[in-house]
Amino acid sequence: MLLTREEMAFDFKGAKFDREKDRDLLAWIASQFLYGEFTGIQIGHWILQAPDMDSAKFLARQCIEELQHVDAFKEFFRWLGARPVKVHRVVKLLSTESSTWEEHCALEMAQGEGFVAMIFYALLATLDDEKMVKKLDFAARQEEGHIEFGEEQTKKLLERDPRWRKRLLGLHLLSLWAIKRFEKWIARRVDMNHPVMSQLPQYLDKIIAVTELRLTRLGMLHKPLREMGGFEKFGAICRSLAWKFGRKLAFWNWFRRKPRLTDVYMNDPYLADVMSLKAVKEGIPLAA
Numbered sequence: 001m002l003l004t005r006e007e008m009a010f011d012f013k014g015a016k017f018d019r020e021k022d023r024d025l026l027a028w029i030a031s032q033f034l035y036g037e038f039t040g041i042q043i044g045h046w047i048l049q050a051p052d053m054d055s056a057k058f059l060a061r062q063c064i065e066e067l068q069h070v071d072a073f074k075e076f077f078r079w080l081g082a083r084p085v086k087v088h089r090v091v092k093l094l095s096t097e098s099s100t101w102e103e104h105c106a107l108e109m110a111q112g113e114g115f116v117a118m119i120f121y122a123l124l125a126t127l128d129d130e131k132m133v134k135k136l137d138f139a140a141r142q143e144e145g146h147i148e149f150g151e152e153q154t155k156k157l158l159e160r161d162p163r164w165r166k167r168l169l170g171l172h173l174l175s176l177w178a179i180k181r182f183e184k185w186i187a188r189r190v191d192m193n194h195p196v197m198s199q200l201p202q203y204l205d206k207i208i209a210v211t212e213l214r215l216t217r218l219g220m221l222h223k224p225l226r227e228m229g230g231f232e233k234f235g236a237i238c239r240s241l242a243w244k245f246g247r248k249l250a251f252w253n254w255f256r257r258k259p260r261l262t263d264v265y266m267n268d269p270y271l272a273d274v275m276s277l278k279a280v281k282e283g284i285p286l287a288a
């Protein structure tokens with residue numbers, strides 16, 4: 001990952017949730033997670049867009065891992081003695097599926113899985129049950145692998161075609177804006193005197209600071225967010241949205257199909273060694 005776990009973790013200063021007293025609150029938090037994990041399972045369809053064999057293998061593995069996370073939260077609900085409740089619309093918005101492979105890697109994987117990992121870390125720090133913490137820690141480590149994949153793909157994309165920076169930056173800023181809105185919503189509905197929840201504003205600031213650092217290290221953000229005025233941020237969001245929807249509406253894009261792995265597999269590095277064998281048999285000189 002471009003950031004270490006230590007850089008991403010928030011210090012709750014020893015504050016803990018109480019399984020009995022905080023049952024409803026924990027059930028609400030876990031329900032938002034459960035929704036995210038179910039959207040994670042749907043990652044499977046991105047295999048149609050996988051540009052190479054390594055990505056295809058990664059997506060197949062990720063699909064299994066997200067299924068395991070659903071099981072982890074099922075166990076969490078059993079441990080808690082509670083039932084899942086309805087998910088908040090901001091969580092649905094943040095889990096909205098992207099329309100392109102590039103958006104998927106940057107927004108859902110590098111940034112979105114980054115949010116997920118940070119909430120995992122928060123649960124690990126504030127739950128008072130060793131067994132449950134161990135189970136969730138296992139899932140958190142797998143999420144770190146998902147972030148890493150998104151970061152690597154996004155870095156490659158920006159090196160290959162720097163125009164994607166402006167196309168994606170506004171969408172990243174839009175997600176951060178939604179998180180700030182979410183803070184206000186939670187503050188109105190949750191007991192903010194709770195030892196964990198009272199730290200929510202600082203915790204969400206940390207999520208934003210960590211995301212900013214990731215975007216900077218990715219090369220997506222060229223200056224600190226505080227140096228970007230409201231008008232500049234709004235302009236960046238409008239530009240990204242205009243590009244996203246303009247591309248969707250452009251009629252030539254309806255007929256354009258991106259090459260799939262089945263079109264390009266012969267040139268995939270994964271087959272390089274057997275392709276060389278074939279060349280040897282046919283007497284074709286090996287490439288230097």
Ligand SMILES: [Fe+2]
Pocket residue numbers: 036037040065066069143
């Ligand atoms: Fe997950």
Ligand SMILES: [Fe+2]
Pocket residue numbers: 040066113116142143146
């Ligand atoms: Fe994930």
